[in-house]
Amino acid sequence: MSEPIEIPDVFPGVGDVSGKRVVITGAGRGLGELVAHAFSRSGAKVALMARTERDLKSVADALPGPTLVFCGDVRDADFNEAVADGTVLEWGGVDVWICNAGISPIVAGPLDTAPEVWREVIDVNLTGAFLGARAAARVMSDGGRLIFTGSVLGERPCKGLAAYSASKAGLVGLAKGLALDLAPLGITVNVVAPGWFDSPLAEAWTSNDQLSEFILGHTALKRWGQSTDLAGAFQFLASDAAAFVTGTVLNVDGGYLLV
Ligand SMILES: NC(=O)c1ccc[n+]([C@@H]2O[C@H](COP(=O)([O-])OP(=O)(O)OC[C@H]3O[C@@H](n4cnc5c(N)ncnc54)[C@H](OP(=O)(O)O)[C@@H]3O)[C@@H](O)[C@H]2O)c1
Structure with missing residues (x-):
């Protein structure tokens, strides 16, 4: 007879991020701001990063816990290094880094x-x-x-969003590759892939009847993602409960990829 499974005395708290030092890019508004609130209200220290200082300061002022503000561009390698060094200088280290900054500037076919x-x-x-x-x-x-903040469009593209879809599909490959590379260091790498959330980035879709119909027609739960639907996925992956989860994509999409 095989040995019974070992039952631990204590299970790690699912989504417990209290005391964690968290960098969030694209935290000046939208989903990044939302995730920053969720982490801060759960006891994390949050370093906010985007290009617009005014937005970052206003988010920082609204958060209950310790914050840092780093104003710059994620495309700048030196700036990313400075954020890492600055967070270590202030807080002694970085536990979680959420690459969330993203753009979708155009809806057009390849010729345009x-x-x-x-x-x-x-x-x-x-x-x-x-x-x-x-x-x-x-x-x-x-x-x-x-x-990484991915997107369901990395797996199921919409017309006119090929560049965006390619970038988000690329993030999945990047996460999987880095999960292998960084496993020896004990660092996990995962993607949260939101479906369609009501946010400034999605304004073009929420206000377009035809697109709205397409999107909601493909969303099993028949609604846009709401503020309370998303942050838990990030908190789970950031918590000790997800120590054995790496190289995965967690879709938070109301079933968009099923229909
Ligand atoms: N909203 C949705 O329904 C949805 C669905 C799936 C995935 N997503 C993904 O979720 C992430 C956030 O989207 P969102 O809807 O919250 O967008 P958003 O409201 O437009 O916010 C984007 C954030 O990223 C920052 N950002 C943009 N370019 C940057 C750059 N070059 N360097 C540094 N920061 C930059 C923006 O601030 P600055 O412009 O001041 O730099 C802003 O804080 C994106 O990766 C997006 O692809 C969104």
Whole structure:
């Protein structure tokens, strides 16, 4: 007869991020701001990063816990390194780095997508995440967590969003590759792939009847993602309960990829 499974005295708290030092890019508004609130209200220290200082300061002022503000561009390798060093200087280390900054500047087919627009989307959404991960890996130790904000469009593209979809599909490959590379350091790498959330980035879709119909028609739960639906996925992956989860994509999409 085989041995019974070992039952631990204590299970790690699911989504417990209290005391963790968390960098969030694209935290000046939208989903990044939302996730910053969730982490801060759960007792984490949150370093906020985006280009617009006014937005970051206003988010920082509204958070209950300790914050840092780093104003700059995720495409800038030196800036990412400076965020890592600055967080270590202030808080002694980085436990979680959420590469969330993203853009979707155009809805157009390939002939109407200028090469510069393609490059900008890939630069911000994909290269920016790589540069953040690179800076994070240098300062993180065993137990470190890298989380990328992907998108269901990385798996099921919509017309006119090829650049965005390519960048988000690329993030999945990047996360899987880095999960292998960083496993020896005890750092996990995962993607949270939101479906369609009501946020400034999604305004073009929420206000377009035809697109709305398409999106909600494909969403099993028949509604847009709401503020309370998303942050738990990030908190789970950041918590000790997810220590054995790496190289995965956690879709938070109301079943968009099922229908
Ligand atoms: N909203 C949705 O329904 C949805 C669904 C799936 C995935 N997503 C993903 O979720 C993430 C956040 O989206 P969101 O809807 O919250 O967008 P959002 O409201 O437009 O916010 C984007 C944030 O990223 C920052 N950012 C943009 N470019 C940057 C750069 N080059 N360097 C540093 N920061 C930059 C912006 O601030 P600055 O402009 O001041 O820099 C802002 O704080 C994105 O990766 C997006 O692809 C969103």
